[in-house]
Every structure is written in C-alpha cells, then in structure tokens.
Amino acid sequence: MNMYNDIVMDHFMNPRNVGEMKEPDGIGIYGSPTCGDLMQIHIKIEDDVITDAKFKAYGCGSAIASSSMATTLIIGLKVEEALKLTNGEIVDKLEGLPEAKIHCSVLADMAIKKAIFDYAESNDKHYDALKGFDPYEMQEEEHVCICGKDEES
Amino acid sequence: MNMYNDIVMDHFMNPRNVGEMKEPDGIGIYGSPTCGDLMQIHIKIEDDVITDAKFKAYGCGSAIASSSMATTLIIGLKVEEALKLTNGEIVDKLEGLPEAKIHCSVLADMAIKKAIFDYAESNDKHYDALKGFDPYEMQEEEHVCICGKDEES
Amino acid sequence: MEKRNVYMDYSATTPLKGEVLDAMMPYLKENYGNPSSIYSKGIESKEAIKQSRTKISRLIGSKSDEIYFTSSGSEADNWAIFGALKGNGKHIVTSKIEHPAILNTLSYLETKGYDVTYLDVNESGLVNPDDLEKAIRDDTALVTIMMANNEIGTIQPIQKLVKLAHDKNVLFHSDAVQALGNIPVDVNKLGVDMMSFSAHKIYGPKGIGALYIKEGIEIENFVYGGGQENGKRAGTENVPAIIGFGKAAELAMNCLKEHVCHCLDLRNYLADELYAAVFDSHVNGTMLDRLPGNLNVSFDYAEGEAILLMLDYMGISVSTGSACGSSDSVPSHVLTAIGVPESRIHGTIRFSIGCFTTKDDVDYVVKAVKEVTKKLKELSPLK
Amino acid sequence: MEKRNVYMDYSATTPLKGEVLDAMMPYLKENYGNPSSIYSKGIESKEAIKQSRTKISRLIGSKSDEIYFTSSGSEADNWAIFGALKGNGKHIVTSKIEHPAILNTLSYLETKGYDVTYLDVNESGLVNPDDLEKAIRDDTALVTIMMANNEIGTIQPIQKLVKLAHDKNVLFHSDAVQALGNIPVDVNKLGVDMMSFSAHKIYGPKGIGALYIKEGIEIENFVYGGGQENGKRAGTENVPAIIGFGKAAELAMNCLKEHVCHCLDLRNYLADELYAAVFDSHVNGTMLDRLPGNLNVSFDYAEGEAILLMLDYMGISVSTGSACGSSDSVPSHVLTAIGVPESRIHGTIRFSIGCFTTKDDVDYVVKAVKEVTKKLKELSPLK
Numbered sequence A, B: 001m002n003m004y005n006d007i008v009m010d011h012f013m014n015p016r017n018v019g020e021m022k023e024p025d026g027i028g029i030y031g032s033p034t035c036g037d038l039m040q041i042h043i044k045i046e047d048d049v050i051t052d053a054k055f056k057a058y059g060c061g062s063a064i065a066s067s068s069m070a071t072t073l074i075i076g077l078k079v080e081e082a083l084k085l086t087n088g089e090i091v092d093k094l095e096g097l098p099e100a101k102i103h104c105s106v107l108a109d110m111a112i113k114k115a116i117f118d119y120a121e122s123n124d125k126h127y128d129a130l131k132g133f134d135p136y137e138m139q140e141e142e143h144v145c146i147c148g149k150d151e152e153s
Numbered sequence C, D: 001m002e003k004r005n006v007y008m009d010y011s012a013t014t015p016l017k018g019e020v021l022d023a024m025m026p027y028l029k030e031n032y033g034n035p036s037s038i039y040s041k042g043i044e045s046k047e048a049i050k051q052s053r054t055k056i057s058r059l060i061g062s063k064s065d066e067i068y069f070t071s072s073g074s075e076a077d078n079w080a081i082f083g084a085l086k087g088n089g090k091h092i093v094t095s096k097i098e099h100p101a102i103l104n105t106l107s108y109l110e111t112k113g114y115d116v117t118y119l120d121v122n123e124s125g126l127v128n129p130d131d132l133e134k135a136i137r138d139d140t141a142l143v144t145i146m147m148a149n150n151e152i153g154t155i156q157p158i159q160k161l162v163k164l165a166h167d168k169n170v171l172f173h174s175d176a177v178q179a180l181g182n183i184p185v186d187v188n189k190l191g192v193d194m195m196s197f198s199a200h201k202i203y204g205p206k207g208i209g210a211l212y213i214k215e216g217i218e219i220e221n222f223v224y225g226g227g228q229e230n231g232k233r234a235g236t237e238n239v240p241a242i243i244g245f246g247k248a249a250e251l252a253m254n255c256l257k258e259h260v261c262h263c264l265d266l267r268n269y270l271a272d273e274l275y276a277a278v279f280d281s282h283v284n285g286t287m288l289d290r291l292p293g294n295l296n297v298s299f300d301y302a303e304g305e306a307i308l309l310m311l312d313y314m315g316i317s318v319s320t321g322s323a324c325g326s327s328d329s330v331p332s333h334v335l336t337a338i339g340v341p342e343s344r345i346h347g348t349i350r351f352s353i354g355c356f357t358t359k360d361d362v363d364y365v366v367k368a369v370k371e372v373t374k375k376l377k378e379l380s381p382l383k
C-alpha cells in the first residue's frame, strides 16, 4: 500500500517527458529549492499548438507525478487550451492526491503558464488567458512551500 | 495467586475456634455492621489463664483470618500476657497482610481486650494493661471502617 | 461439587474474543509500521486504523472521523470534561452514580473553582429529567451523565436528558463504557455531543478507548504533540489495540441481538435461582432499565469481600459492590445513592454475565453462593 | 539488484522482539483479569505489572514505585509538563530541538500565559550549559531538555544541565524516549526529577510509555479516576503492553553493550559507504555524542520524500528529516536549529539502525540510495 495511488506512483517512478530542449520556444520555472520543490518546463510551439514539452523537477512524489502528468496533457493542445489547464484537472487525471498534497500540483500548472508567458513575450503573442498573469510577482505571493512531510516520530 | 498469603487464606477458609460459649467468662464485641466488620469473642478464664476462646466474625478475609489467628494465640496465655497482644503481632503471625488491610487486625485485638475487660468488670479484677481502657468511648473514636475494597471497574 | 472456573465479572473486563486476537496478531508481528510514516509499512498501519475507526463508527452510528482513540475509557472521560470546559462556564451537572473517572475529575475541578451539581437518582437508579432541567444554570458548561451504570447496570434516559440540555444550549457528554455492545448505542438518536467508550468491556483489548466528538463540537486537546487523531490527541497510535477494538466493534454489531438475549436469559435465570437458593438476598436497582448481563445482589450476614474470596477459591470471579479505592472503606457511592443501607452495602456482590457464560456456569455459581453464604452466616455474630 | 526488505527506521518504531510477544501472549489470552480485581485472576495481573515495573526500574536505576505507566512517550511528556506546572511559576526552559510532544505542549501553554525560553543548540546539536544557567529565572518552574534527539540523535549533557537547574531549585524533566535502550540511562546518576520513556522504541509494544517521577517529587495527576498507578494515573491498565514493556526493558538491559556495538558498527559502515557512494551528501549533527543507530544525511539535488518513496519501492523503510505535520511543509525545526540551510533540509533522510539490521541490509541500502539519488539528480533542474 502506498500514500499515492497507482497512477501517481507510475508517473512518479516512470515520469514522462523528462528532459530539456536544446532550443525551447518557452521556458517556465516555478518553485524554489528553499521550499523543497522546483519545476522547470520547456515547450515547443508550432502554429499555436504545443508540439512538445519536457520537464525537470526537484520535489516530492506528487510534484514529480503532477509535472509528468501535466506534460502529457498539454502536448498536442492549442496554447489557449493549455492555458485553461488547472491543477484540479491534473489531480483528476491522476485520480486524486492525498489532501495535503493537492497543492503540489500547482507547481506544474504554474510552470506551464510561465513557459507560455515566456513564449508569448519573446514572440509578441497575446493570449486572453494570460491577462493579468505576472509571473514575477506571483512567485512570492502565491507559491507557498507546499509538499507535506511525514509525522515526526 | 491470592491477595492474601497462604497462612491468611488458611485461617480465612478454615477459621479456628469458631463459635460461641454457653457460659463465657468474658464477651467482647467490636466493630459494626455499618462498617462492614464485626467481631465477637467469648473467653474462658481459669486462674488468670485463658483456657478457651471462641469467635464469630462478620467481615472481610483479613478480619476473619486475624480473629482466627488471635484466638489461637491467646488460648493458654495468662490474662496479662494476652492483654499485651498487639495487632502487629497478629499480623506478624499471619506473615503479613496487604498494607490496606493491616488495620483489620485491630478488630481482633480490640475484641479480646473488651472480652477481658468484661471479665475483669464482672469479677472485680484489675489488670495494669487495662488501665485507661474504656471500650465504651473508643468504639466511636478509634474504630474506623477499615477493611479495604477492590477498585471499581 | 466439582470445581469449575467461572468468570462472572464481565463488567470489570472481558477476555479477548478469538477473532479479535487473530485480527491483532499481524500488527503485533510483521505490520509494525508507524502509521505516521509515509512508506508502505506506515501507510498499511494508517489504513488499518482507518478501517477500525469505520467499524466503531458503524456500531455507534457516527461518522468515522468523529471517533478519536484514547488509551482508555477513563482518558476519554477526562478528555471530554477537561476539553469541554476550558474557557467556558464554571458549572457542571452530573449524577451521583458516575464512574470515578468522571467523579474524581470533577472533584479535582472543584478544587480549581468549578461548581458541580450532583443529581440524585431514585431507588431504581435513575436520574429524574426534571432535576436536570432545574439544575442547569446560565453558566453551565457541560452535563455529563453516564448511559449505563457499572455497578447496578441501570440505563439512563439519555435521549430525554440530552434534549433538556440542548434546549438550554449546554453540551452533553455521556460515559457509555458499560453500554457499548450490551445495548444499542446510536449517538445520533441519543443526540449526545460526546460519548466515551472502552474496548476491554466489549471483548477487545485493554489500553484502548475512544471519545466520540460530534462534528462541529470543538473541545481542547488532551495530549499535545504529533498530528495523530486528526491533530487532536498526540502519541504514536496503539495499532494492534486499535485493530482489536475495531474487530470487537464489528463483532458486537453483528451479534448484538443474540448477545442481549443470551445475557438476559442467563441473568434472569441467575436472579431467580439465587433468590430461591439464598433466603437473605436482595437485588439492588431496577430490573427493567438495566444492562442485560448485570445482577447486583446484597446478602445479609455475609460480607462482600469474604463472599468474593470464598467464591474465588471455588474458581468463580465476581466483584463486590463496594467503591473504588483499596485503602478506604467508603461504601459504594452508587448503592448509597439508591438508598441501600450501609450494612447491606457491605454484603454486596456484582455478578456480570457475558458471551462466554453458560447455564452450567450459572448453576455452579448458585450452588457456590449458597454454600458460601451459609458458611459465612454460621461464622457471623449477626442475627 | 535483487529486491530486499530493509527496515531502517528504528527511531520511528521498532518491531516487537519475539521474546516480548511471547511474554505478552498469556495476557492477551487466558490472563485477562483486571488488575484492580481482588480475586486471583486480578491479583495475577497486578503481580505481573509489579514485576514489569521492577524490570523497567532496573534498566533506569530507579526504584520500582518511581515508574508510572502512561499510554505513550507523548503522554509522559505532557504529564510531566502539565503536572509540574500547575500552581507553580510561569516560566519554562527547553531547547529548540525537542520533540513535538514537548514543543506543542509548550506552545499551548504560551497561549495560556506561560513564558517559554527555547535554548539554541550549536552546529553539533548540543545545548550550551551556560545558556541554561542564564535562562533560569526566579519564576522558572521547569526545565525540560531531551536526552537524545529523534532526528539527529545527538545526546545532551543532561547530568550537567540538571545540576545547573537544581542549583537554582528548578525541577528538571528529560524526554529519554530515544535514549532508552540505546545508551545507558541512569536516572540517579543523571539526577533528573522526571523522565519520559516509550516501549515501542525499544522493541516493546506501541501504546505504552512511562514517566519516571523521583520519590518526593509531587506533580499533579493527568488522568483522574480509579486508583491505578498508585492513584496517579487512572484507567484500566494495558496489561499485555505493560508486560511487553517490562520484557523489552529486561532484554535491553541484558544486551545493551552488544546492541550499542552492533548499531555503531553498522551505522559507521553506512556513513562511510554512503559518503563514498553519493558525492553530494552531508551528515547532519555531530558524530560523537550521538545515538549509535542514527544517521541523518542531506542529499543535494534530491528531495527527501522522493528519495523515501523510491527507496520504499525498493523495499527500504527510512524517514525524511522533515518536521511534523503532514499538511505544512515547515522544514525540520531540528535541522534548522543546527544551521542546515533550508534547501538542504528538504533533501534529508534519517537512517536509523536497530538490532535486526545486518551488513547486507546496509550494503543494499547504499546501492539503492546511490541509484535513487542518481535518478533524482537527473530529474532535477538544479545544478
């Protein structure tokens, strides 16, 4: 028996789309080692469609699994669609995370948004869903150190 | 395993000198049913020697055992010697009682004194050891309800 | 008369049922993981605890996360009282026949400035709801009245009492340690805010109890530390005991009806036979609203401990009707409260029947009691 | 690499030794009497508890009636603090690296108007006696400093600290839950007034702990009710667990020296091998005044939970170095206190070795850690 279900464990033990790209169209990094979790995502975009995504993550099981799951979800999506991806959906696709770990899925969600933001900035693109999204501000504000730990004993 | 040692158990299960006398030389009664313990002793005295003793007791195991033991101890003793018998000696002869039950042996001790007092009064005898002994007063004062009970559960 | 071992003190504690021990064994052997550990060995323990909690919640009709494990019924009682009081009113209402885990906690609180009203009970051993209504004041923080009494087995009208307390917005706790598994206990129907239980009275292990705390009721913690029991009661969980408690609860639920019938039949048989066999005997408390396995009898001319020890010698385990505390001889506060005269209290024996009791056991006990009381009567100076 | 089950989290909890379970079995079966009952079945339980108390007292060098059983180390800690405080001064001194059973109790007390001084520890994890001396005030009611830490295993100079407290007439409590059975614990030599223990850390059962209270020290009760534990801690005794605790204590005493050597050898071997196998690893806390079985290591580029879970997948049980509470991610207060940077704290694993650990276990763990940290490093965006 595990603290995570089989799908999460599979994405944790065998993460999909691990790696970096030589020349990504967008890079998103979210989290901080001080917090114990950091996610980096590289994306390729062609004709407003995400054609590839690679991630690297430092963090707990749910952070890694949700990053892995998130990359599989956005590959092939239109950018606008990918921007609509919520951490709730990532959790659903993983068929649930322990209550205390739900927030870990935010990492992937945010890193993806940041990668698209990066792409949009350098390619002068505008996406409705990015309005008001300011990655430089939010890191401080919204990202709390989120991956739960085990009881002390 | 028992709460009382084997000697006590033997005197409790097979008490010695149980009964009453038709014409006792002295009668001592000590305790009260309200307190849960009552001892009665009948003694025969010839030439200042206790030639026989019979007891009846209502009370816990240690009250019965110490009464039984006490009668065996005083039979054959000179009255003055019998008056010297303390509850401590009764306990010693029983090879010990549980702490909370030590006081139960007082019953026997006091009943014997009262029986001798009774004999002394009706026969106009005077014993040094009886000086200051007033059974009518002490019952109230000194005899507390003494036999411990088990924990509630 | 051939010697026979007869345990007839099920109200004091019960043996483990075989199935209960079987359920515990893996957790005494290979499944020793700390439930707080997040590797599989730990998660397995955690999951097992969860299932146990569910089993207990089913027995009492609560939600599973309304069950908090404690180390005993006594701890549950203490927690309920201390937890509910802190910061609240200074007045508590209880009955005169509570278990020492309630009464001694309340006397302690009296030394700390709390005010306690002890409700009388009638001859049957029942609280009068009118008395409760009158006792509740503006500053009453808690009412705590037991569901079933441990000495005479009488069952209080909890549902009615709870309603009265709630009408005045006062929390209601009930000690159901003796009730559980012996009569139906449905926390929702009863309406209680908190309720105490103990596994070793329902063929589960010693050292584990539970406090039911209704959802929404906030009480202070009792043991601070790790996040066990939803952050409300710290300490590494007693996993095997919790599993045993769960199994015992499951079994109790499955066989409640048969259990009640079995105990009732034998108890009534015992009462009838004893009455016929021992002339000077008197049943204490009502025979109506009473735990099925309980019989509390006073014998004239024979003192309780003496009866107990002689029966013990004959292989029989019963208890006296006397109060707690091995160094004082204060007669049972329960029997005193229902008006049994002191001299009679001293000659009281509690017989409590359980699931392993047989008719042959009862027959043997009746014979033994007859013999013993006869012997003690002969020994007695009382007439 | 063939999969192998290796439990290396003995600081979290230990399996029962076979002899311990054997000793407990009769009390889970036929010897179920309530120790408060005065018939033979009860007396037998009572007597067994007495013998257990004696065994534990021998291990710690106390008198047998200075041992009070509790349901856990946490309860013992809570009792010591609450019990010692009531009615006394308003100030308590402790260290920054105590177990949550101490720290959370003290934070609760802070909300009730108590004042707490948390002593720093140095990089090795040790309290400076001078700091204690300075911290004690006129209104200090209690000093509570643990004997050995549960995360990094460092051992405090308790004897010296006690002397300082006693010079100023202040009571001294020490949590020795991790120390017992792993290093010599002699309450008289140490001079402590109270000391907490827990059976499940010394191959005894869960759900049973003990508080040593030096003769003459009066503290308030924690659980009120029946007269168990000499009237100081109510609740029907957890007989089987008490017996198990006693047996575990007896075994611990008989094999302390071998146990220490065994753990020390394997622990040092583990440390050396890990250091050689995993480049980016760092041991936390001193290697000198340290529990023989404890090794606390931070890995760069790999997060603790991830390491733990991958090791779990490979059959290995270890714990992270992070703090209590499964919903917050506050990094270990202990590692913070000894100055480990936060980023490193997240990559920390506690290995704890015990009497069933073998050299093959260590070899397997080293290989597994090497593999896992390599994998996680490849996955990591950190460089």
Ligand SMILES: Cc1ncc(COP(=O)(O)O)c(C=O)c1O
Binding pocket: A152, A153, C234, C235, C236, D011, D071, D072, D073, D074, D075, D077, D099, D101, D146, D148, D149, D150, D175, D176, D177, D178, D197, D198, D199, D208, D209
């Ligand atoms: C140092 C320390 N104190 C107290 C405790 C709590 O003991 P228990 O698990 O018995 O509640 C533990 C272990 O969990 C510990 O390591």
Ligand SMILES: Cc1ncc(COP(=O)(O)O)c(C=O)c1O
Binding pocket: B152, B153, C011, C071, C072, C073, C074, C075, C077, C099, C101, C146, C148, C149, C150, C175, C176, C177, C178, C197, C198, C199, C208, C209, D234, D235, D236
């Ligand atoms: C009515 C009642 N309440 C509380 C208790 C205490 O429970 P425990 O023995 O688990 O401490 C008992 C039994 O001893 C009891 O009969």
